[in-house]
Amino acid sequence: MTVSRTINGHPYVTGETAKKVRAAIRRLSYRPNHAARVLTGQLSRSIGLIVPDIADTFFSVVSHAVQETARESGYLVWLAASDEDPTIEAAQVEMMTHHPVDGILLVPADSRNGYLKTLASGTTPIVTIDRPIEIATTDSVGVENRRGARLAVEHLIQHGYKKITCIAANSHLLTVKERIAGYKESMRRAKLPCPKELRVSSPSAAKSALSELFGSRNRPDALFTTNNSSTILVIETLQQLDIEMGKDVALVGFDDVAFFTLITPPVTAVRQPAAQLGNIAARLLLQRINGEFKASSIRTVLPVSLTIRESCGCKKGDAGTSKASAQIALALID
Incomplete structure (x- = not known):
């Protein structure tokens, strides 16, 4: 009991006794048994x-x-x-x-x-x-997934793009559903045609879907990708199809990844904190x-922000950050 009280800083142990206990702990290389402490109802930390x-x-x-x-x-x-x-x-x-x-x-x-x-x-x-x-x-x-998507799509609309296709991976996720909803809201608000989102799950699926899309009459002039998985699939596929991002088609993705700055052109993306x-x-x-x-x-x-680079059609030097006006339900920052 005295050893336990010393370890836990109990006030009922005299200074001299505590000193002797700590000396014994050092000499024996004693370590408390955390499993036993949990059994007594203490936190496992x-x-x-x-x-x-x-x-x-x-x-x-x-x-x-x-x-x-x-x-x-x-x-x-x-x-x-x-x-x-x-x-x-x-x-x-x-x-x-x-x-x-x-x-x-x-x-x-x-x-x-x-x-x-x-x-x-x-x-x-x-x-x-x-x-x-x-x-x-x-x-x-x-x-704010929905507002972040609107921020991305409205940036593309401001560039003058009218045929904007949404491409999604993991479309069953609530977060991705909200981003698709944000895309649709922006397209309807701008009175632009809103095709059903293109769902991709693998490199082969992405290549098949994008080959068909860019070979159709409704070839898009811009793409909005709903997460980093879909953005990476699209970038790889565009390279395979010899379609130049930022020139032949604009791209803005949701989720910013560090290596997006190393790609040519650098990728415009919604950044999550x-x-x-x-x-x-x-x-x-x-x-x-x-x-x-x-x-x-x-x-x-x-809130999220849009990091502007060149894949969306912006010129080098126009890079910057636009913030989504997100409403924070509760900030746990003291």
């Missing part, structure tokens, strides 16, 4: 983070920010990748809750999967990042773990 793909630039930035924020508060992060598979994700969640972790940060592979209802109603605090759960209520941190998403989500989870909120759920929505 660890949280889980499950993302679809660790290699994805967006999620790697989010993960790094989560780890930095957790470390500042003395927490360890258990990181896992679901590979966009709800079955794998559910198994990872179960392992983490039995570990146990004090809370979980989750980017759902399928926001409507039935197991999420059980997860949301459990005792382990859950905060979703980027993709909110559609069938249950939890804390969430995301961005990935590091801020991870930071705020981790802070929200830690605050929820510590019982700092009484509200049943907190939804935080962050």
